Amino acid sequence: MMKVILVDDEIFVRKGLLALIPWQRLGYEVVGEADDGEEATKLIERLSPDVVITDIRMPVMDGLRMIGNIRDNGGYAPKFIIISGYSDFKYAQQAVRYGVQDFILKPIDEDELTVALIRIKDMIEEEHRGKSAPRVDFDAALLESWYSGAVNEEMASVTAELLDIRQDKEYCCILVERNNIGFGQEREPWAIEQMSDLKRILFEAIAPDRKAIVYDAGLSAFGLLTTQGAPGDTVQEWEAFAARMLWATPQELRPNMRLYVGKPGMGVAGVTESHKTAKELVQYKFALDGQSVISYEEASRVSLKYKQSDAKLNAELMEAIEEGKELAVRAAIDKLFEAFTVEKFAPESVQASIAQSVLGITKIVRELDGDENELASLKAMMQWSNEPKTAFGLKSMIIAFVMESVAYITDKRKYRSKGGIQKVKQYIEAHYHENMSLKSISKTFYMNPVYLGQLFKKTYGVYFNDYLLEIRITEAKKLLRQTDLKVYEVAERVGFCNPDYFVTQFEKVEHKTPTEYKNSLLTKK
Incomplete structure (x- = not known):
């Protein structure tokens, strides 16, 4: 277990951190707390923690002075994460000189701190193994804050200076997205560690050729801000570079990886624009299904559609589900996903279409006096868009959900039909003088007409008509x-x-x- 010390002059901040983070699951143990830099220095000397999380502004001795003293003494030095407000950003340059690994702006975000702890743990372990690690230090923290919008224009200028962003260089942001990890697992330490491993692999693949800053872009994605050998390189060269990165990825992960190559640009404006366009490219995932590398130039030739899927396709799927025909179900789903790509659906339209199908299934379940919450895969299906999915991953997910629903609906219908078919017979005998058909009866009893006709014949040995x-x-x-x-x-x-x-x-x-x-x-x- 990695040892951590929390340093903040406000006790409720320290207690909040204790409650906010699942320390043991992340491989950490909080071994001490201090309310100023002087007390923290004594704790560090006595406990030799791996990581110290400290506020900048504190009485007696502030966080930066404490870090500077420990570095200057030349003795044992842990990894530092500093916590600051907007007004403390001017101290960033001094923090860089002290070699601070990360900084987090207030209010503290659980995901941001979780990722920081995981990557520092990974960094420490890599150092013990004598391996190189991606630049997930203060450079990454600065870039993440810049891209998240947490810094204002003046702070962005300071950030660019600290990151050595030059106006005569071309920069390109490549967003690397991991898909299909599995519902509810994105917060698991192993999932974050997998991303750390992936970052290291790609960093090692590109580090010999160029400077790159690897920064986190959420729990399922990270970005690389890098420079090409010379300004003015073509989009095709950047795409080829991204393709080489993909091939550096372990083979078993490649099908689930998507790389979005932002628009290259010069200097500070180019860095901002490249990140912005890389994020926008995620919207083209389904429209350009099957392409692992997507560039802004290719996406610019595609017009995304914001529409509902064809009602006929959904009707075909619902009918196949009601009739329990597995081949017909799969064929209907194939048609639906083919439409997503052929008609260039935007993710919002894909989400609306999937929601329409899910709601149609729950309606059938309720009509059979069932409870859709008994479907184990429903929760994941309702929240699939919360984490990245490729078309293949989403398709596999909905097939599993639909097949579970078909089995559930079939069981409910069998249970209901034991007494239900007798009620149908009684209804016919009581209402024979009315305008009646198999289709109208099936609607009355919320049953598929084909199934009802087959069940009536099987039970009474005679066709309904x-x-x-x-x-x-x-x-x-x-x-x-x-x-x-x-x-x-x-x-x-x-x-x-x-x-x-x-x-x-x-x-x-x-x-x-x-x-x-x-x-x-x-x-x-």
């Missing part, structure tokens, strides 16, 4: 025997709107017309 006709003809014969109603009146009483059709069906069953049937009764008398 034949059974309905049998009841109507039986009742018609009764009316012909017991009343003086005209043939057209009898037809209307037993559910036939067309008297001629009634005569045809009566003759089909009894081999004589209604009139002939009634006359035969008179002859017998």
Whole structure:
């Protein structure tokens, strides 16, 4: 376990940090607290922590003075993370000279501090193994704050100076995104460590050729700000550079990686614009499905569509789900995802289309008196957009959800059909005189018409239409025997709107017309 000391003159900040971070899961143990730099110096000498998290402004001895004294003494020196407010940003240059590894602006963000702790742990372990590590030190922290919008224009100018951003150099931001990690796992230490390993691999692949700053862009992505050998290199050369980075990635990870090559630019403005365009390229992930490297030039030729998927496609999927036909389900999903790429859907449109399908399934479940919350994969399906997914990853996810739903719906229908089919039969016997069809009955009982017809035949050995006709003809014969109603009146009483059709069906069953049937009764008398 890595040892940590917390230094802040406000006790509620220290206690807040204790509660905010899952220290043990990250491989850390908080071994001490101090409320000023002088007390912290004594703790550091006694406990030899691996990491010290300290505020800048404190009474007696502030954080920077404490760090400077420890560095100047030439003895044991831990890694430092400083916490500061906007007004303390002017001390950044001094912090760089002291070799501070990271800084975090207030208010403290859990994810930001978690990532900082993981990467410093990784840095320490790499140092013990004698390996190089990406520049995830103060340079990265400065760049992250710049890109997050946490610094104002004046602070951005200072940041550019500290990062040695030159106006005569071309810079390019390449955003590296890890997809399909799995719902709810993005905060797991192993997932963050996997990203650290990936950053190190790519850093080692490019470090011999050029300067690069590796910075975090969330829990599932990081960026590289780098320079080419000379200004004015073509977009194709930057794409080729990104492709080489991809091939440096372990083979098993490549299918889930996406690299977004921002627009190269000169100096400070170029650094900002390249990062902005790299982030925007994420919107083209589904429209350019299958491409691991996406550049701003290629995306500029694509017009994203903000629309709902074809209602017919969703209807096909719902019908296949209700009928429990796995091949038809997969075919419908294939069509849906093909539309995402062919019609160049924006991520928001993909999300809306998936939501439409999920809601359609939950509606079917409820109509069968089921509870959609019993579907184990529903939660992940409702929140899939919270973490990066490729089209393949999303498609695999929705197939798993739909197949679970099909099995659930089938079970519910079987359970319901045990008593439900008898209710259908009773309904037919009570409402035979009304305008009735298999389709109208299926809507009444929230059942698929094909399935209902098959179940009725299997249970009673007769098709629905034949059974309905049998009841109507039986009742018609009764009316012909017991009343003086005209043939057209009898037809209307037993559910036939067309008297001629009634005569045809009566003759089909009894081999004589209604009139002939009634006359035969008179002859017998």
